[in-house]
Amino acid sequence: MMKDIATPIRTQEIMAKHGLTVKKSLGQNFLIDPNILRKIVSQANLTKQSAAIEIGPGIGALTEHLARAAGKVLAFEIDQRLLPVLDDTLSPYDNVSIIHSDILKADVADAIAKELEGYEDIMVVANLPYYVTTPIIMKLLLEKLPIRGLVVMLQKEVAERITAKPGTKAYGSLSIAIQYYTEAEMALTVPKGVFMPQPNVDSAVIKMTKRPTPQVEVIDEDFFFKVTRGSFVQRRKTIFNNLQAAMPDGKEKKDLILKALEEAGIDPTRRGETLSIKEFGGLADKLYGYFG
Ligand code: SAM
Numbered sequence: 458m459m460k461d462i463a464t465p466i467r468t469q470e471i472m473a474k475h476g477l478t479v480k481k482s483l484g485q486n487f488l489i490d491p492n493i494l495r496k497i498v499s500q501a502n503l504t505k506q507s508a509a510i511e512i513g514p515g516i517g518a519l520t521e522h523l524a525r526a527a528g529k530v531l532a533f534e535i536d537q538r539l540l541p542v543l544d545d546t547l548s549p550y551d552n553v554s555i556i557h558s559d560i561l562k563a564d565v566a567d568a569i570a571k572e573l574e575g576y577e578d579i580m581v582v583a584n585l586p587y588y589v590t591t592p593i594i595m596k597l598l599l600e601k602l603p604i605r606g607l608v609v610m611l612q613k614e615v616a617e618r619i620t621a622k623p624g625t626k627a628y629g630s631l632s633i634a635i636q637y638y639t640e641a642e643m644a645l646t647v648p649k650g651v652f653m654p655q656p657n658v659d660s661a662v663i664k665m666t667k668r669p670t671p672q673v674e675v676i677d678e679d680f681f682f683k684v685t686r687g688s689f690v691q692r693r694k695t696i697f698n699n700l701q702a703a704m705p706d707g708k709e710k711k712d713l714i715l716k717a718l719e720e721a722g723i724d725p726t727r728r729g730e731t732l733s734i735k736e737f738g739g740l741a742d743k744l745y746g747y748f749g
Pocket residue numbers: 483484485486487488512513514515516517518519520533534535536539558559560561584585586587589
């Protein structure tokens with residue numbers, strides 16, 4: 458078997474051969490530790506019947522591990538300079554397709570239909586560019602793609618917010634947005650030394666498994682998200698206070714907000730961070746009756 462791309466020496470060799478320098482603005486922190494790659498890939502439970510979608514293959518460190526574990530890999534890379542590098546480093550693998558595109562602008566459903574035909578088990582596995590982790594995850598969830606879930610490396614602080622449970626400091630509208638669609642768990646915390654160059658922040662890997670249906674059924678999803686976001690704008694204030702600012706004419710219609718809270722069985726003096734996703738769902742539906 459070929460030597461792994463993800464060793465400090467091989468990474469340096471590849472970069473020197475192609476005259477490549479890292480672009481910090483694109484969040485380029487390459488993995489140089491095969492052990493961490495094995496741990497990431499094992500979290501995805503891939504077989505040769507699975508396909509993997511990677512965002513940002515870089516010079517191919519994770520891509521080659523995915524190519525070994527899965528039947529097919531589809532990767533989106535924004536940086537044109539990396540295409541000839543990937544052509545070179547991934548030449549031993551015939552089951553990788555690279556699409557040159559900004560993942561935020563890509564038609565991922567179309568790419569899946571064209572490139573991953575016949576694959577029923579599809580996982581997103583990526584070491585994400587840290588400047589756009591949340592938009593990427595939200596895009597992939599909102600587009601309701603035919604994926605089983607996501608295993609991604611990201612900033613530890615964001616990982617903690619995504620996986621946070623009610624009643625904790627990290628719990629907020631991001632935790633709710635993601636746990637509404639997925640079961641999210643912390644998988645690994647990752648030391649800075651496994652990257653080249655090393656990022657300024659700590660990293661973690663999380664696993665998000667898509668739920669067959671969202672965690673709570675609501676009348677209107679957009680309205681539900683408006684309520685959850687609005688409930689955390691001023692974290693130290695009560696839910697009643699926050700909702701007055703978040704609902705249209707909420708200051709004048711305080712009585713309707715109180716009524717909705719009462720109907721949903723929620724004490725108006727509670728703070729948003731104490732409400733479960735189910736409680737938010739019930740509350741959003743009651744508020745929808747008055748403000749939707
Ligand atoms: N997978 C490689 C690894 O683990 O060594 C590289 C990971 S690096 C943290 C992030 C990668 O995402 C870089 O290759 C970067 O060029 C790419 N990237 C950044 N923004 C992107 C975007 N909007 N769409 C697709 N790729 C992007």
